[in-house]
Amino acid sequence: MSSDPQGGLIKRTWRRLRSPSARFSVLTLLIVGVVIGFVGTAGTQVMVAVTGTDKFCGxxxxxMQWVAKEHLAxxxxxxxxxxxxxCHDCHIPHEYPQLLWYKAKAGTKDIIGEMRGVMDTEEKFKAKRKEMAEHVWAEYKGNDSRACRHCHQFSKxxxxxxxxxxxxxxxxxxxGQGTCIDCHQGIAHTPPS
Ligand code: HEC
Ligand code: HEC
Ligand code: HEC
Incomplete structure (x- = not known):
């Protein structure tokens, strides 16, 4: 038998969370839930918009400064x-929830790379460029150049x-034969040599 009949702090908190509320009406809890949900959704949208501009990405x-300059021209x-x-039109999926997942993954990788100074000089960037381009090409090949087709919708x-x-x-x-990236590389940046 435990010396503390209430159990540990975690156990007590859990029991409290699981038991029905005596103090708040269902309506109050519902409203609080809706408000939290709304703030969370709106906050996510604001973050997606703020971190999705060419100014932010470039x-x-x-x-990113070198590719951004080429893109402008x-x-x-x-x-x-x-x-x-x-940038977003070509590099981030348009559909939810893939958009959030992709942004979180790519953003984390980019921030860590930036902090470690993986590409803080043009020389380092140039050395990595081919590998990065190949990564993008493989992605386009894998999804049938979905980003291009979002804007360029071919018909007879x-x-x-x-x-x-x-x-x-x-x-x-x-x-159905071939996909955009097979023939159109380097349409927004200088293709790697
Ligand atoms: C946000 C919409 C959008 C996306 C995404 C997009 N394009 Fe375009 N693209 C355009 C527009 C608009 C033009 C016409 C620009 C103009 O007025 O000349 C264009 C022009 C082009 C041209 C002809 C112009 C030239 O440089 O010779 C090619 C080729 C092309 N796009 C290929 C692609 C490919 C390949 C992709 C995917 C990697 C892509 N586009 C993604 C909107 C888009
Ligand atoms: C098998 C190769 C090939 C594939 C695949 C291909 N294109 Fe092209 N495309 C070309 C060639 C070649 C040209 C002409 C080159 C030029 O005008 O500089 C061209 C021209 C264009 C143009 C300009 C057309 C004009 O009249 O000015 C656009 C826009 C374009 N492609 C978009 C796309 C998109 C989007 C896809 C994918 C849905 C795609 N292409 C797939 C070979 C291809
Ligand atoms: C029209 C579509 C399009 C737009 C707009 C675009 N990109 Fe790209 N990006 C590509 C493609 C396709 C590649 C693969 C390499 C190639 O073919 O040039 C690429 C490659 C890259 C690479 C890998 C390095 C390299 O040179 O290949 C980086 C980094 C990049 N883009 C960042 C950006 C940023 C930042 C912006 C906005 C300032 C942007 N891109 C705008 C289509 C685009």
Whole structure:
């Protein structure tokens, strides 16, 4: 038999958590729950928005400044029509909950890399560049260039408006042969040499 009939602190707390509340009505508890849920959801959305801008992704870390500069000069940033593709459009999934999971994983890896100074000089960046690009290519290959297709939705009508020489090629893509990244590498950054 234990000398403390109430059990340890953890046991007591657990018992209290499990027993029905005598002090608060179900309605109060429900409202508190809804408020916490709302604040949590809104807070997550704010974090996703704040950490999802090109300014945040391109300038917060030393390691990203070189790709960010190239992106600004590419046709996905500076073009005739002003429709832009930002870092997030090409590098983060659009669907929930994958978006949160991916951001948490990639963000943690990037922060640790930044703190360790893995790519704090252009030389170090250049040395790692090929490996990183290969990682992105493999990802695109694995998901059938999902990010590209989010904006570029091919159909017979769309292809008919494209340059004549590319129409037979893209018709094959429409029929399921090949994926965007097979042929279009280096569309936002200088491809690694
Ligand atoms: C956020 C939307 C968006 C995403 C995502 C996107 N694009 Fe684009 N892309 C555009 C727009 C808009 C243009 C047209 C720019 C212009 O006005 O010239 C364009 C132009 C292009 C062009 C022709 C311009 C050139 O540089 O010759 C190619 C090729 C292209 N995209 C390929 C891709 C590929 C491959 C991907 C995926 C890695 C991708 N795009 C992702 C919006 C997007
Ligand atoms: C088998 C190779 C191949 C694949 C796969 C491919 N393309 Fe292309 N694409 C080309 C070539 C070649 C051109 C013409 C190159 C140029 O204009 O500089 C082109 C041109 C383009 C253009 C410009 C069209 C125009 O009329 O100006 C866009 C946009 C584009 N591709 C997007 C995509 C997207 C998005 C995908 C995936 C859904 C894709 N391509 C898949 C080979 C390919
Ligand atoms: C239109 C789509 C697109 C946009 C916009 C884009 N990227 Fe990329 N990014 C790619 C692709 C595709 C690769 C794979 C290498 C290649 O083909 O250039 C890549 C590669 C990278 C790499 C690996 C190193 C390298 O040079 O290959 C980093 C880091 C990167 N991007 C960061 C960013 C950041 C930061 C932004 C915003 C400032 C951004 N990207 C915007 C499509 C994009």
């Amino acid at each position: 300038t917060s870390c030393h390691s 590419s046709s996905h940033s500076a073009n005739r029509t002003g429709v832009r593709a930002g 009508e769309v292809i008919a408006k494209q340059k004549e020489m590319v129409q037979p090629i893209h018709t094959m893509v429409l029929q």
